[in-house]
Amino acid sequence: MTQRHRKSHGRRIEHPLRARKLGIDSHSEALVFLHRDSAVCRSEGFSAHNRILLCAGDRRIVATLYQVTDSIIGRNEAGLSDVAWERLGLSDGDEIEAVHPPPLDSLSLVRSRIYGNALDKQAFREIIGDIVAGDYSDIHIASFVTACATKPLDAAEVLSLTEAMVESGDRLSWNKDIVVDKHSVGGLPGNRTTPIVVAIMASLGLTMPKTSSRAITSPAGTADTMETLAPVDLDPEEIHRVVEQEGGCVVWGGAVNLSPADDILIRVERALDLDSEGQLIASVLSKKAAAGATHLVLDMPVGPTAKVRSTAAAMMLEKGLLAVAQSFGMRAVVVVSDGNQPVGHGIGPALEARDVLAVLNNHADAPTDLRDRALKLAGALLELANAAPEGHGIAVARSALQDGRAARKFEAICTAQGGRRTPPVSTHRRDIAATRSGRIDAIDNRKIAKLAKLAGAPEARAAGVEMHARLGDVATSGRALCTVHAETPGELDYALSYAAANADMFWIEDI
């Protein structure tokens, strides 16, 4: 809420509107629905898609207007989307006022950048502040994001943007010289190394307070997977307690307000399928700086369908990351990995949790690729934090895993987060069999992910896909390539018909 929004406070309300919660999820963009013939629409000359200022007591937000001609909204009513309702702190029947918003001054800074000028720290601070306050519509955000990609942000701008994003939210602090963290760039199905890495690092005495996201477009986020093993909805005090006690945690980041601009920008970038280097650096490092990290490992799967497509691009990105990280007193390292196929056996919250437990408990059937990736990341992080000699990080991590320290630490973390849970098991399963024999030459990550989502993941925690085949394996006609897990017969059917129509998700070549 910026100062200028408060100016109109204290005036009499010209056309009071009765607030009504419509129960509409519109993400972070506030919506208001007014009747076209309402006194306020007529007198203020509002038209559809206008941005208007809504005032309720001391609270003010800017919302996008849709005009209604039908009876679903009365002439003295204002229908609000959920985010508008919450940000205004309303109860049903409260009176609100709708007026033209004050000019959005920071838009002139976006325009200035469009017209070729670099932005300074104060400019990014104003833009990001207005974005977090909800004053920007999606149109404005898309323009900002595009302007920063079309004329790429220079090094100083990336730093300014990152700082502005950190300042826009809360910061965690840990009273430790070394706080390690991990981030994965670009989702590879099943790549659930985080709980393993946290367990290893914490078992070795390091501090790793990991905040993770839920799935947005993928079949599972780390928070979704972890939630099948322990509660993850912890508030900042609870997080501090867990980390002080156990050295690490794996919690959902939604309850802590770290770099809130990031989630808003990412949603728009995703809609544009746009990922500029500067924004990626600011996105990752603002979250990590706000989380209080000092040493950071970045998992960067590289492959033809991955976010990063070449080792050269990964190295470029590393260079930019290191420069900005240094300004925040952070050290970062990029670990490039193979992004050609899903990781582990399971895809979906509970199936991935099962893989995590198998690796932690050194089961004979634990997926070796998941274990090796986790060890590589933990090893790099140990070396970066000077907790293992150069070249010995993986060996140190492996010993913590093999002798059970990591498994015990993981159980302790789960207990501290509120109690260890047993991941649910699916009630409906069906194998998908190879339709021919031959060598598996390609696996389509995107289609496998979609299959898992159609089966119900991540909402249906036990749903997803269990992989039986990997690249280079020899498939036999009629033998299972994977098993679909679901919680309802309908979702199972839906996934199976998708699989039948997309048999090319496994590409089998004659040997």
Next chain:
Amino acid sequence: MTQRHRKSHGRRIEHPLRARKLGIDSHSEALVFLHRDSAVCRSEGFSAHNRILLCAGDRRIVATLYQVTDSIIGRNEAGLSDVAWERLGLSDGDEIEAVHPPPLDSLSLVRSRIYGNALDKQAFREIIGDIVAGDYSDIHIASFVTACATKPLDAAEVLSLTEAMVESGDRLSWNKDIVVDKHSVGGLPGNRTTPIVVAIMASLGLTMPKTSSRAITSPAGTADTMETLAPVDLDPEEIHRVVEQEGGCVVWGGAVNLSPADDILIRVERALDLDSEGQLIASVLSKKAAAGATHLVLDMPVGPTAKVRSTAAAMMLEKGLLAVAQSFGMRAVVVVSDGNQPVGHGIGPALEARDVLAVLNNHADAPTDLRDRALKLAGALLELANAAPEGHGIAVARSALQDGRAARKFEAICTAQGGRRTPPVSTHRRDIAATRSGRIDAIDNRKIAKLAKLAGAPEARAAGVEMHARLGDVATSGRALCTVHAETPGELDYALSYAAANADMFWIEDI
């Protein structure tokens, strides 16, 4: 509707939804409201703000999804905004299907431009085609517009964009060697020269089929003003009949589908307050090329609060316009004019119509500034079209005005358009008096326009502002500076309280 949308036709509908018209005006962006717990949201994994493909029989559109948790939408229902409803051609209770849309291939062209590559004609054709088909969300459009402004379009790109915009809609053709047209860049309140210019040109035997817009953010568009004098909602056949009979018309462009991309792009550019030269050229010339114009005069008011702020900028723009116009076989000329204060006496549809009639009929109290501007534009157009010798255009235009030819032609055009109307007269008026004596040093165009809108313009046709003072006039404390006209007492009050709070709309200095 693009080809790829038809691919899924013929499949069985997995989760049929009962279509319901919600009566929501969302401009050109189609919206769909689905219950979050509907089978289709669960199985397809839709989330808020997703773009989804709606199918009804042969018709397919892409709409932005909002998810509803309340009972306003049932679990088997799809609530649709007006534009979605119309584009799907639905009747209440029709069954529709909602699925993931095919990938929006042309977005990769937008990204390519963001990453530094110029676009060719085929690229613009695909992007503009998808925009007109409604496949782009506002986020996508904002990104495209911003990418074309941040790295300005080169001359070849401006031409390609203009051509693509012309191709995206209908074209009028006139079987004439010379078809004249006029466009005003940047609205100055009361600058209603078009009906006068059309009457003069047509009275001199030229062809001037003028399509105009209604007000979007201003107190009156040319179509709103003309509508108080004659019907303006003519279809293409009727327009042809009027123009064949009288040589000219002043009709609303909304009934003819000329450069439909333009209206969509302008809406987003306005939200961004972004006006890049390349887009302005494409916007103006695509409409004019589609309207079949061969000779074009551009009225360009220049002033500190106008769209174009310097004569140098006006000349730059002229250069770009001429180059693209030439490629379409069009000749264009820019007439720079004073943009420091409103034009004429009246602001608002009927008040402006009264000024137009006063000028056409050579009334003693006709506003001389409006007359002089119209003569200057008509003169420039006559010379450009070789219908008057160099340097004599204004004199030729003046004689057509003075001897009554223009007035008779205007009456004939009104009759041909469906019958001359008498502009309505306001029922409620109040003077706004000077609060001090002195010389009027500045008039705020923006505030005067807002005052007229608060009084009810353009919906209330008789509403608006009647100006009594101009720059340089000596004001006397207590004497009227302007009169507010309204159709209801409530709107009059609303305008007056705005005027009281904004006395600086007239800036009076001691003499």
